[in-house]
Amino acid sequence: MMKDTLHLKAPGNWINDPNGFIYYRGEYHLFYQHFPYAPRWGTMHWGHAVSRDLVHWEHQGVALFPTKSYDQNGVFSGSAMEVDGKLRLYFSAVRYLAANPEDIHCADGDAFVTSQAMIVSPDGKTFDNFGQKRQIIPVLEDAAIGDAKDTRDPKVWKTKDGYAMILGSTGPDQTGRALIFHSTDGEHWSYQNQYRSPAFGKMLECPDLFEVDGQWVLVGSPMGARRTGVQYYDQAKCAPVAFEEETGTLSLQGDFRILDDGRDFYAPQTTLDEEGRRVMIAWMRMPRPVETSADGRGAWNGMMTLPRVLHWKDGWLYTSVHPAVDALFTKPVALQDVAFDKPFRLKAKLSEGDALNVCGYRIRVENGCIAGDRSDVFDGIEGYSLTAKTPAVEGTTAALDIFVDSHVIEIYIDGGWHVLSHVIYGAKPVLEGAFDSVWTMDGEV
Ligand code: FRU
Numbered sequence: 001m002m003k004d005t006l007h008l009k010a011p012g013n014w015i016n017d018p019n020g021f022i023y024y025r026g027e028y029h030l031f032y033q034h035f036p037y038a039p040r041w042g043t044m045h046w047g048h049a050v051s052r053d054l055v056h057w058e059h060q061g062v063a064l065f066p067t068k069s070y071d072q073n074g075v076f077s078g079s080a081m082e083v084d085g086k087l088r089l090y091f092s093a094v095r096y097l098a099a100n101p102e103d104i105h106c107a108d109g110d111a112f113v114t115s116q117a118m119i120v121s122p123d124g125k126t127f128d129n130f131g132q133k134r135q136i137i138p139v140l141e142d143a144a145i146g147d148a149k150d151t152r153d154p155k156v157w158k159t160k161d162g163y164a165m166i167l168g169s170t171g172p173d174q175t176g177r178a179l180i181f182h183s184t185d186g187e188h189w190s191y192q193n194q195y196r197s198p199a200f201g202k203m204l205e206c207p208d209l210f211e212v213d214g215q216w217v218l219v220g221s222p223m224g225a226r227r228t229g230v231q232y233y234d235q236a237k238c239a240p241v242a243f244e245e246e247t248g249t250l251s252l253q254g255d256f257r258i259l260d261d262g263r264d265f266y267a268p269q270t271t272l273d274e275e276g277r278r279v280m281i282a283w284m285r286m287p288r289p290v291e292t293s294a295d296g297r298g299a300w301n302g303m304m305t306l307p308r309v310l311h312w313k314d315g316w317l318y319t320s321v322h323p324a325v326d327a328l329f330t331k332p333v334a335l336q337d338v339a340f341d342k343p344f345r346l347k348a349k350l351s352e353g354d355a356l357n358v359c360g361y362r363i364r365v366e367n368g369c370i371a372g373d374r375s376d377v378f379d380g381i382e383g384y385s386l387t388a389k390t391p392a393v394e395g396t397t398a399a400l401d402i403f404v405d406s407h408v409i410e411i412y413i414d415g416g417w418h419v420l421s422h423v424i425y426g427a428k429p430v431l432e433g434a435f436d437s438v439w440t441m442d443g444e445v
Pocket of ligand 1: 016017033044076077078092152153205206266267
């Protein structure tokens with residue numbers, strides 16, 4: 001089976017959202033939206049990868065695929081839960097009203113309906129797509145609750161007296177909604193409550209709701225969150241909320257903010273790691289496939305971010321790099337000895353006017369903000385933003401922790417106060433600037 005170290009990449013063809021992220025029987029399982037036939041989006045399957053440490057991944061092939069009339073056109077995003085030692089996967093099941101006659105992987109006129117379904121795996125290794133799936137929430141018929149087409153991405157968790165589910169949806173007013181369902185057994189669900197917000201754009205995708213350091217946080221990916229003339233309009237956001245499990249009541253306790261300043265980042269999902277830390281992984285969107293790769297995966301499109309640990313501190317959600325990533329970079333090297341064909345890590349402290357060149361990717365401090373510029377490492381691809389920046393940093397210097405892999409750069413600023421991640425194409429073997437330290441990975445890539 002194909003392996004990935006550091007960033008989990010499509011094993012070939014296409015991936016998007018992380019799904020069913022869970023620590024189960026001593027291993028991390030990360031499923032993902034997968035189209036196995038071409039490096040573009042199409043009829044969704046769940047691909048599957050496992051890891052012992054969140055940074056060495058082994059692809060396991062396809063776990064879920066369409067088998068039922070209700071999921072015949074796609075097994076959309078969802079989550080995982082362990083119940084009685086078994087692995088339950090919750091997903092959105094898509095059925096097109098008609099397929100596009102020239103491209104059966106897309107709905108004709110974008111007309112489809114969505115229900116929610118689950119499958120039980122006895123061991124996280126075998127998935128009986130024919131015998132073990134069941135529909136748990138039928139297509140919504142009451143528009144006052146949510147949309148028959150656009151209601152999806154169940155995130156499920158255990159509550160004091162049962163189970164809760166949050167779903168993304170929209171309504172006749174074209175405003176995004178988060179729906180809360182409740183269940184005593186995780187199988188029979190009833191609608192409980194909802195929360196609407198203009199911050200959810202025209203439709204909310206991939207919501208996640210959890211408590212970290214005593215604060216409830218809502219994470220979600222609203223469609224149409226941003227209007228600038230360049231991609232991407234859909235952006236992942238987070239906000240502190242109050243949540244009452246008994247009634248499923250959500251209320252905002254602060255502002256929504258964009259989770260990653262680079263804006264390729266989308267559809268994050270969290271879980272608890274082995275030590276009980278809240279860990280998040282998101283999809284890094286790529287505007288075009290990588291056509292060749294040395295390891296035989298063929299053309300591929302899409303990868304995951306590094307695992308990030310979430311902390312609520314001083315009224316702010318910090319997303320810092322997971323200790324498993326730290327444990328990987330144990331070898332300090334001299335700048336001139338960096339091997340550009342392997343991932344590496346750079347640390348630097350920057351003040352106003354300072355600049356770095358990392359493989360052709362430029363990092364600068366401009367008016368107190370950390371700015372990233374991929375103009376020289378984006379292969380002339382048009383229609384996407386080339387530059388991005390954080391808000392102004394407090395104090396005069398910012399500590400940058402930079403991770404470089406073949407098609408992605410992640411910059412963690414001041415211990416995860418902000419993160420700026422960018423997809424890049426055509427990285428060059430260049431490193432310029434004042435770095436405090438440079439690190440390569442210990443062991444095999
Ligand atoms: C987000 C999303 C989800 C959906 C899935 C389909 O990227 O649109 O809402 O379940 O991707 O692949």
